[in-house]
Amino acid sequence: MKTNLSHAYLTMRNQTYHIVERSLYLAMQSLMTADLTTKNINTLYQISRIIKQRPNASLSDIAEAANFTINTYSKRIQPLIKKGLLDTTKDAADQRIHHLQLTKSGAQQLALYDSLVARLVKKISQSMNVFELLQFIQSLKKVANALSETPLKFPNVFTQTRIIEQAGQALNQIYVKVLERDEKVLSIYFPTLNIRTVRVLIEIYLHSQWGPVTHSDLYGYLGVPKPTLSRIINQHPAYIHKKTDKSDHRVVYLSVKQEWHPGLEAFMEGRLQTYEDTKTAVKKSAFKRILKVYQLLDEVLKDVTQKPPHMHDAKSSL
Numbered sequence: 001m002k003t004n005l006s007h008a009y010l011t012m013r014n015q016t017y018h019i020v021e022r023s024l025y026l027a028m029q030s031l032m033t034a035d036l037t038t039k040n041i042n043t044l045y046q047i048s049r050i051i052k053q054r055p056n057a058s059l060s061d062i063a064e065a066a067n068f069t070i071n072t073y074s075k076r077i078q079p080l081i082k083k084g085l086l087d088t089t090k091d092a093a094d095q096r097i098h099h100l101q102l103t104k105s106g107a108q109q110l111a112l113y114d115s116l117v118a119r120l121v122k123k124i125s126q127s128m129n130v131f132e133l134l135q136f137i138q139s140l141k142k143v144a145n146a147l148s149e150t151p152l153k154f155p156n157v158f159t160q161t162r163i164i165e166q167a168g169q170a171l172n173q174i175y176v177k178v179l180e181r182d183e184k185v186l187s188i189y190f191p192t193l194n195i196r197t198v199r200v201l202i203e204i205y206l207h208s209q210w211g212p213v214t215h216s217d218l219y220g221y222l223g224v225p226k227p228t229l230s231r232i233i234n235q236h237p238a239y240i241h242k243k244t245d246k247s248d249h250r251v252v253y254l255s256v257k258q259e260w261h262p263g264l265e266a267f268m269e270g271r272l273q274t275y276e277d278t279k280t281a282v283k284k285s286a287f288k289r290i291l292k293v294y295q296l297l298d299e300v301l302k303d304v305t306q307k308p309p310h311m312h313d314a315k316s317s318l
Contacts, residue, residue, distance in 0.1 A: 002265055006206050009268040012275045041113060042176050043076050044085060047100055048110055049169060058091070059098040085109060139286040140170035146281030147177035147274065178274055185270050189263025198267065200232050201239055205256045205264050212253040
């Protein structure tokens with residue numbers, strides 16, 4: 001085990017990306033009525049923004065704008081079509097061309113996601129003056145573009161609505177690019193596992209370096225529902241080793257099998273590289289401001305998970 005790597009990863013994650021991961025997971029669990037993964041909601045978000053800018057964009061145009069091949073993007077949209085969140089229509093003049101549009105349900109799901117961004121920007125604006133807020137948006141844009149092969153074009157903003165929209169675009173772009181980098185590593189070492197399962201493996205790997213890890217410990221670290229956590233652990237005996245406590249058979253210690261350590265280490269190294277790319281994209285003061293906003297995002301999500309009345313109303317109306 002690489003203890004220095006683990007220390008560096010934990011320090012980095014607690015500052016930024018752990019909050020991003022947890023926030024998006026909690027947002028979907030708390031706000032979305034459809035069973036959506038992070039990839040689903042990000043794809044839906046991308047399509048919505050591209051269509052808004054280019055109403056007549058084809059599937060090929062959207063795939064190109066999102067930096068995917070049309071075959072890869074066609075696979076990404078299939079779950080959204082099956083869930084009734086996205087429709088495809090053939091071009092009237094050329095039947096080979098397909099256009100995408102959000103269904104009423106898809107638009108409602110995205111509106112819930114946008115409401116989260118609006119609450120976040122409101123929280124941010126309460127802790128910054130207008131000048132600081134605009135500086136923060138510029139910093140987010142720089143980070144988003146630093147992680148992208150093809151930089152996004154962000155027009156100047158002058159209204160609160162546009163600030164909210166661009167904050168959402170930038171935050172979404174940052175997460176999409178982090179996810180894309182993750183998937184490159186996962187496709188090599190863990191092609192059959194999803195990101196949630198790998199996160200469980202990483203948590204076991206990290207904390208087993210400093211002592212035994214039990215199911216209860218893992219629940220406290222991850223905040224994943226206990227039935228979900230039990231299912232992940234029980235379904236992956238090829239990755240997770242269990243050892244029963246000799247004095248109390250109700251206690252089971254968990255560890256990741258040795259052959260999977262290189263893959264987890266490669267994943268953590270990739271995340272650390274993304275963190276460094278983020279730090280070097282902006283000035284030190286701007287980076288501190290971004291870290292502060294990640295903490296604000298965490299606070300907003302804690303509020304969201306309490307499901308205030310207007311969120312219940314929005315959910316029941318879908």
